[in-house]
Amino acid sequence: MDTALPPRLDPASLEKPLYARWKEEGVFHVTPKEVLEAGREPYVIVIPPPNVTAVLHMGHGLNNTIQDVLIRWRRMQGRAALWVPGTDHAGIATQNVVERLLQRDGLSRQDLGREAFEERVWAFVKETGGTILQQLEAIGASCDWERTRFTLDPELSRAVREVFVRLYEKDLIYRGEYIINWCPRCLTALANEEAEGHEVEGRLHHLRYPLPEPAWEAAARARSAGAEALGKDEQGRWYLTVSTTRPETMLGDTGVAVHPDDERYGGLVGVEVELPLTGRRIPIVADAFVDPEFGSGMVKVTPAHDPNDFEIASRTGLEILNILEPDATLGENAPAAFRGMDRFQARKEVLSALKVAGLYGGEEVHTHSVPHCYRCDTVVEPRLSDQWFVRMRPLAQPALAASLDGTITFHPDRWTRVYQEWLENIRDWCISRQLWWGHRIPVWYCQDESCQEVICAREDPAECPACGGSSLEQDPDVLDTWFSSWLWPFSVFGWPEETDDVKAFYPGHALVTAPEILFFWVARMIMAGYEFRGEAPFTSVFLHGTVRDAQGRKMSKSLGNGIDPMEVVDRFGADALRFTVLSMCGVGTDIHLDHEDLEAAFAPGRNFANKLWNAGRFTLMSLGDDPVPSLDEVEPHLELADRWILSRLSDASEQMTRSLERFRIHEVTERGYHFFWGEFADWYLELVKPRLRGEAGGESRQAARATLVRVFDGVLRLLHPLVPFVTAGLWERLPWPEGAERPDSLLVAPWPEPVEAWASPEAETAMSSLQELITRIRSLRKEYGVPEGADVSLVLPAVSAALDRALTGESRALAGMAKVAQVSRGEGQGVGAHDVLPDGTEIFLPLEGVVDLDRERSRLKQEMDRLAGQLTGIRKKLENRNFVERAPEAVVEKERDKAFQMEAQRGKLEEKLMILEGR
RNA sequence: GGGCGCUUAGCUCAGUCGGUUCAGAGCGCCUGCCUUACAAGCAGGAGGUCGCAGGUUCGAAUCCUGCAGCGCCCACCA
Numbered sequence: 001m002d003t004a005l006p007p008r009l010d011p012a013s014l015e016k017p018l019y020a021r022w023k024e025e026g027v028f029h030v031t032p033k034e035v036l037e038a039g040r041e042p043y044v045i046v047i048p049p050p051n052v053t054a055v056l057h058m059g060h061g062l063n064n065t066i067q068d069v070l071i072r073w074r075r076m077q078g079r080a081a082l083w084v085p086g087t088d089h090a091g092i093a094t095q096n097v098v099e100r101l102l103q104r105d106g107l108s109r110q111d112l113g114r115e116a117f118e119e120r121v122w123a124f125v126k127e128t129g130g131t132i133l134q135q136l137e138a139i140g141a142s143c144d145w146e147r148t149r150f151t152l153d154p155e156l157s158r159a160v161r162e163v164f165v166r167l168y169e170k171d172l173i174y175r176g177e178y179i180i181n182w183c184p185r186c187l188t189a190l191a192n193e194e195a196e197g198h199e200v201e202g203r204l205h206h207l208r209y210p211l212p213e214p215a216w217e218a219a220a221r222a223r224s225a226g227a228e229a230l231g232k233d234e235q236g237r238w239y240l241t242v243s244t245t246r247p248e249t250m251l252g253d254t255g256v257a258v259h260p261d262d263e264r265y266g267g268l269v270g271v272e273v274e275l276p277l278t279g280r281r282i283p284i285v286a287d288a289f290v291d292p293e294f295g296s297g298m299v300k301v302t303p304a305h306d307p308n309d310f311e312i313a314s315r316t317g318l319e320i321l322n323i324l325e326p327d328a329t330l331g332e333n334a335p336a337a338f339r340g341m342d343r344f345q346a347r348k349e350v351l352s353a354l355k356v357a358g359l360y361g362g363e364e365v366h367t368h369s370v371p372h373c374y375r376c377d378t379v380v381e382p383r384l385s386d387q388w389f390v391r392m393r394p395l396a397q398p399a400l401a402a403s404l405d406g407t408i409t410f411h412p413d414r415w416t417r418v419y420q421e422w423l424e425n426i427r428d429w430c431i432s433r434q435l436w437w438g439h440r441i442p443v444w445y446c447q448d449e450s451c452q453e454v455i456c457a458r459e460d461p462a463e464c465p466a467c468g469g470s471s472l473e474q475d476p477d478v479l480d481t482w483f484s485s486w487l488w489p490f491s492v493f494g495w496p497e498e499t500d501d502v503k504a505f506y507p508g509h510a511l512v513t514a515p516e517i518l519f520f521w522v523a524r525m526i527m528a529g530y531e532f533r534g535e536a537p538f539t540s541v542f543l544h545g546t547v548r549d550a551q552g553r554k555m556s557k558s559l560g561n562g563i564d565p566m567e568v569v570d571r572f573g574a575d576a577l578r579f580t581v582l583s584m585c586g587v588g589t590d591i592h593l594d595h596e597d598l599e600a601a602f603a604p605g606r607n608f609a610n611k612l613w614n615a616g617r618f619t620l621m622s623l624g625d626d627p628v629p630s631l632d633e634v635e636p637h638l639e640l641a642d643r644w645i646l647s648r649l650s651d652a653s654e655q656m657t658r659s660l661e662r663f664r665i666h667e668v669t670e671r672g673y674h675f676f677w678g679e680f681a682d683w684y685l686e687l688v689k690p691r692l693r694g695e696a697g698g699e700s701r702q703a704a705r706a707t708l709v710r711v712f713d714g715v716l717r718l719l720h721p722l723v724p725f726v727t728a729g730l731w732e733r734l735p736w737p738e739g740a741e742r743p744d745s746l747l748v749a750p751w752p753e754p755v756e757a758w759a760s761p762e763a764e765t766a767m768s769s770l771q772e773l774i775t776r777i778r779s780l781r782k783e784y785g786v787p788e789g790a791d792v793s794l795v796l797p798a799v800s801a802a803l804d805r806a807l808t809g810e811s812r813a814l815a816g817m818a819k820v821a822q823v824s825r826g827e828g829q830g831v832g833a834h835d836v837l838p839d840g841t842e843i844f845l846p847l848e849g850v851v852d853l854d855r856e857r858s859r860l861k862q863e864m865d866r867l868a869g870q871l872t873g874i875r876k877k878l879e880n881r882n883f884v885e886r887a888p889e890a891v892v893e894k895e896r897d898k899a900f901q902m903e904a905q906r907g908k909l910e911e912k913l914m915i916l917e918g919r
Numbered sequence: 920g921g922g923c924g925c926u927u928a929g930c931u932c933a934g935u936c937g938g939u940u941c942a943g944a945g946c947g948c949c950u951g952c953c954u955u956a957c958a959a960g961c962a963g964g965a966g967g968u969c970g971c972a973g974g975u976u977c978g979a980a981u982c983c984u985g986c987a988g989c990g991c992c993c994a995c996c997a
Contacts, residue, residue, distance in 0.1 A: 005956090007956070007957065008957085008959075009957095009959090197993090197994090204997080242997075243997055244997065245997080246997095289995085289996090290996095290997085291996060291997090294996055294997070295996085295997065296997095298997090299996090299997050300997075306995080306997085307995060308995045308996085308997085309995095309997090311995085368996095369994090414923065414924075415923095417922085417923080418922085418923075418992070418993085421922080421993075422993080425993085425994090515991090515992085518992095550930090550931090552990085583944095583945080584931080584932080584945095586932065586933070587933095588924075588925095589924095589925090589931095589932075590990095591931095592930095592931060592932090600946075600947095603945095603946075603959070604945060604946075606959065607957095607959045607960090608959095609959095610957070610959050610960090611956090611957065611959080611960080613956090613957080614956040614957035614959095614960085615956065615957080616956085617956045617957075618956030618957080619956080620956095621955095621956070622956085664935095666932090666933070667933085667935095670933075670944075670945095673944090673945090674944090681956090681957090682961090685956080768940095775962095775963095778962060778963065779962095779963060779964085781962095781963085782950085782951075782962075782963045782964080783963085783964095788951075788952060788954080788962090789954085838939090901965090
């Protein structure tokens, strides 16, 4: 037997070689044949593809550990378990990274030109792109690496184009001029979901627009009718007041709006007011959007820079005036004085110009939500521009139905409604991005003046199908990254080809991700699944929490509070990392890890793996070299402990399976932990030690060996999905009962199912009585100062049936675990400790001759004296009126509490002393 | 403005159908042990008005109502 295992688990030397072997043996690889021909039931997870430029962080660590648990578990259940890995080209993110690199050399992407820039990005991706996937190997992810995909792979790009053309042909993709979220730094359009609102404390500025003299009379009437927006300056000139948080937009105002039913302003509709600083005049219009109750009931209209104002303009026919350039500097439509200015600079300048003109009506503090770019955190600018959109309503219908009829379930369940509400209120998806890195929009425009055909095609057209002209220009924009990700569950299998992979592995089963991308990705994948395959891409969505630091802050590079999973793996091992995060993975709760003390943060996992390692070491060492009999052979000789632990194993299998099915990850971990540590290691191994040494005879030893092998095998199988390395390392060293068939690898060893024949309520009750008894005796021993090594005897006046059975043949257990040398029946007499078990059994521990009574008595007395001394001190303090009246309530309360506790403690000691004195 | 979630031991969190696996775990703390698998361990222990106030019930951490604090998501209120 291999006794050369070190007493401390060394993950570094264990994990790497094991993983290399798994890869080599191809256990992670699944072929469609296994499903289509051999009829194995598939189980498929597609990885949420990390950004190709990403480096593994703890969020990935958690996400992929959970997926790996599910995959390994299903694999052991005999499913054709396929986990497809890959990366996302991450349009904006990747382009930003490379642009930043270029910037260091003083270059911009424009300097390189489109083609050279794309090449540059490709080179970067090829050089660094595999990093994160290699890191996944280090945490034990059992992905099918022969199937690694990238969203810009030719096959996947083909799927993207196919989808674009199909939707275009169904009129579900359209192009149009709308207000979209624009990032002035990334210089691209963003989808609604990509603009994140952050609460910002800003200013609400009140601006005055002068009314022309002919309208003054009407204004005066309106004012007396309660029109708060109207006012008169010292010279008696009337003006109206509008408010805005973005004063610079006033340069693009083309109107002022009131509610059509707002009687106060009725007489002013149609009047043209003077727009300060511009020399323009703009009309007052009526539109139902305006809330007469809010503010003054009058609102400035900037159609090109506010989505609502755009709507108002399209209803009332107001002019649309774009004053901002893509980089958010003021453009040619702005007055000359402001042209070229940045929007924030312009804001200041506009305000001071208005002040000079006496047209500033003051400001107030105003907290509101301001949209920021989800990639670079720049304040997003609503901007009118020509973009491509997907009509989402028709796509949303089946996706919504799937959640309503239970085809797709969300875990935790509360996300179902979040998902449904988003789908019910879905808006069209802006899919064009003004970037160079991504899938180019497959649309060409015929340059022939008289033709101007728009061509959307699967293959690049050589000539215009309408006029035959060869001067075609492709749309310069690329598609939103998510436009390729939403196809991931089938594009990775070669769709639109009807490949064997598609047939075998679509639809998949579980999707594991963070709630942040529920809308970005999950919902859209479901929509795409129905639209292009007629079937949901998976049936369960598991949404886990976010990894945070000890203060509850999200881990981020800028805060420097991140934890590098690779460092954790190096120091404590992948198993430690996995177990730690899994055990903290409560339902819908975030995970807190202290980045400043990795030692403490990952101790639970490291300790667990090490304990498992040592239990394995012990098991291997104490089994001995002789052949292990099968459980059947030793059946007649099984003892209470054997039957009990088998019963527990069966129970653990059942509960862990149930929890896995319901995605209750922390339950799985907790049950595994307690079964292994609290039941197997703490009790079974201890109980079985003397038997393994042969002290109880050959039959007992063989029964123990057969049970031990069987149960430890069960332990390793149950824990393997959680801590694959240490379990596999031990499992392959575990001896095997003669004649039993041994699976090739723990990875494909059958998942333990509950065994009905093992379930033994009798053994369970008997064992818990025995455990209770042992615990009480240990407790009494401590309490009465019985030396560690000293034997005691036990007197049991009346014994419950269960305990009686337990004690029959288990006196060795008492000897081993509680140092009870002798058990006798009868009434306890003389000096000794009494206790009563929960079932009413009275126990008595004679202490005469065991405990040095004199010493113990004086020790007790000494302790009582010490207590008494402290007590008088506290009492004096409490009697001191100065203290009681002047000290804070809490402090006094604490002192009282202390006194109370000491009082109780003294009572206990007194009682003990009486017992030791034989009274 | 709407919606959701959380509040249980010093810290981080479990707690399913309302009731003998309900007041739990890990970490931390105290005491004693280097007992031949493990000191990254073993044994024993201290520590909680289950956010607050009502209600339903024979019985509430659990169900209902209100309140407070914290967090998240969505939304076009200038």
